[in-house]
Amino acid sequence: MFFFDQEGNERTIADIVPCQQHLHLWTGKVKSGFTVLGEEVQVETVCSPATDAIAVTVSSPLLVKAQIGVQMRFPNPNMRDREWEKTTDMSWDVNGHLTTLRLKDNQAMIERTLDDTTYYVQWDWNAGTLEECKPHLFRLHPSTSTLTFTMHFYKEKKSIQTVEDIIETSRKHWKAFWELGAFISFEGSSDKRAEELERRVVLSQYLLAVHSGGSVPPQETGFMYNSWFGKFHLEMHWWHASHFPMWGRNEILKKSLYWYIKILPKAYQLADYQGFEGARWPKMIGIEGNQTPSPIAPGLIWQQPHPIALAELCYQCEKDQKFLEEFEEIVFATAEFMVSFPNYDKQTETYQLGPGLIPAQENHLMEDTVNPTYELEYWHYGLGIAIEWMNRLGRTIPEKWLEVRSKMALPSVENDVYLAHRDCKHTFTEKNHDHPSMVAAYGILPGALIDWTVMNNTLQKVQNEWQWDTAWGWDFPMCAMTAARMGNSALAIDFLLMNQVKNTYLINGHNYQHDKLTAYLPGNGGLLTAVAMMATKWGFPNGWKVEYENLKGLLS
Structure with a gap:
């Protein structure tokens, strides 16, 4: 004005x-x-x-x-x-x-x-x-x-749309959004932080519906302003959207899943150009699906299982056979790349990831990184889901899929904690910044390759020795999910509400990171996924009164 x-x-x-x-x-x-x-x-x-x-x-x-x-x-x-x-x-x-x-x-x-x-x-x-x-x-x-x-x-x-028309359309939409979706209340909890967590939960639902509920994966800042040159990052799609089926809004996630079908030809081309089978999903891209020049994009791989994981969440929500048929090519082409990418090590008789990759914790060199903990577990999990889809559709499971999954290398352990990757001896000294992604292997994932005691030690070490001012908004719910899955719901709440700048939720609900990044939607999405899983499966600590309706705990 x-x-x-x-x-x-x-x-x-x-x-x-x-x-x-x-x-x-x-x-x-x-x-x-x-x-x-x-x-x-x-x-x-x-x-x-x-x-x-x-x-x-x-x-x-x-x-x-x-x-x-x-x-x-x-x-x-x-x-x-x-x-x-x-x-x-x-x-x-x-x-x-x-x-x-x-x-x-x-x-x-x-x-x-x-x-x-x-x-x-x-x-x-x-x-x-x-x-x-x-x-x-x-x-x-x-x-x-x-x-x-x-x-x-x-x-x-x-x-011509009148003011009255738009007001009525908006009113009907949001009324249905809140009435048909899930809801949770912490009223009556003795923990004074309960009201703040409930505020974050309510506002995050609104913000993610507006900014992350479209027909393509969103920017980290949604429609607020351009971040990372206006591109969206496919490794963040899970954090933006995994919560939708859990909160009774499966159709919202499905809208952006269909986009993978549109760019599938380019994913095939990318894999073929690099000498792999199947479809390789790029990292930082625009709506057309073209890989953006970047020193990190060619090496990042943790976005690869995302379409499988997200499609499985949608299926678990509805158990619709037609949905399996619609997305089978996405799941199977993704898996084809995943079995062609690892290297077979004859000495250990295992399949190895890398070198030639960058893990979710992006401060590692592509040529030095072998067997990052989170990515190993995600590869095992993603192939397992793809195999299950083969069974559901009555297809013959490729022997290579079964072999690669059964012979995936185990994550590396030193001093009873998991390392960021096999050769990262300085995980908790020189590399204890950015994302502590090794804990995601037993949190957002079921931890089939993970030793519970070693992960518990790892989580405690992360809590005590990580440089939390360098973490990002989704790292806090990531750690919370690991703590909650391990049965330590009190620690999960501490992670969700940790007093750190990048875990700040502004009065409008946006997850503040710094002055040039005042909105960061992956933090909001991770929060909703963590809360849904804690409420339905993993539990809240004593002193918390939790009432909910329509929530679904869909993570395996």
Whole structure:
């Protein structure tokens, strides 16, 4: 918005006092209120879940005084010449992109072009005039005591959606979302942290539905802003979406699973180019599925079993034979790569992962990494699920699948703790930062290759010696799941609510990491998965009163 005082001088955001904003979770309506130039301004914003159209209502005495209006500016998202983590603005450069305006009555049709991408925006309002102040910057000057407008993307044909239509669509959607999905309550718990955990759980459900519930895997920041150059990372898809079936929202996960079918030809090509069988899933990509140049992407492998694991969660939720048939190629092509990737070691008669890979803890060299603990267990688990799908569909199981799975190398142990990978003697000294991913082998995974005592020692060592200020938001629920699966629910709660900057959940529910990454959805997703499994299978500690409905503990 923009503001003018009575003398016609433009004022800034610094003149707004105070500002309050409230989200009505049951309707999806955001109400904002503030005072500027001594007058109150009330703004209500609603988004249609069906079309992504927004409806806005602005009420203020400043409207009839022509001292307030609505401003829209289109940024240049070109990040090629900058590091996104060090960027403090969203690049309002007027060059390199094109915005074309067509006006008719109280309607604007805006065409946007950036490189080879063109999209269109339709803006309708009840009363006022629109001016193009400079390239990519538009201002709507209202001529009414209450301004209402709608805005949405369109392709070929324009459409009219009224404010009332959008409000009603949003209300019906969120009512069904909360009523049909799962719910959990910690009311009556003696632990003072229970209220905070419940707050995080409720807000995380909303945020992940909005930002991680689309037809493609999301960015870590969803639709908030571009992170990692606007790409999404397939190794994070599990953390964004595994919770959906557990919370009664299986259909949301299925939407993004279908995307794997669309890019399957490119996954086949990537595996073939590298000399492997089956389909290899890339790491950092855009919607088209093309691998992004990166020193890490070619070596990362823990995204590979994700489609199998996510498809299995969907199947366990519904036990639908048709679903098996729809996704069998995804599961089987993924498994084909997984059996062609390991190296057979004749001396130990085991299949080894690496060298030539980077583990989930990305601070290891590709050429040095052999048999990372988490990836070994995930390979064993993923192949086991693929074999089970073969059985369900009445197919003949390839002998190579059975052989590789049965002869997977065991994770390396030294001083009664698991190492990050076979040759990482300094796991808890030089490498005790970033993700403590070795604990995921017995937490989010069932730990078929894992010794319980050794993992218990490992988890305690991680708790005491890890540099937690270097961890990421999903590391806390990852460790919590390991603790809970091992029967230490009190430690699981300590991990979930550990007082660390990157385990901060802002008032809006977003998992804060640092000033340039104020939203990090994998943390929210991991939290919901951990809570679902604790409530349904692994338990909460004494002093916690837990009531829930429609939750499903789907992890094996």
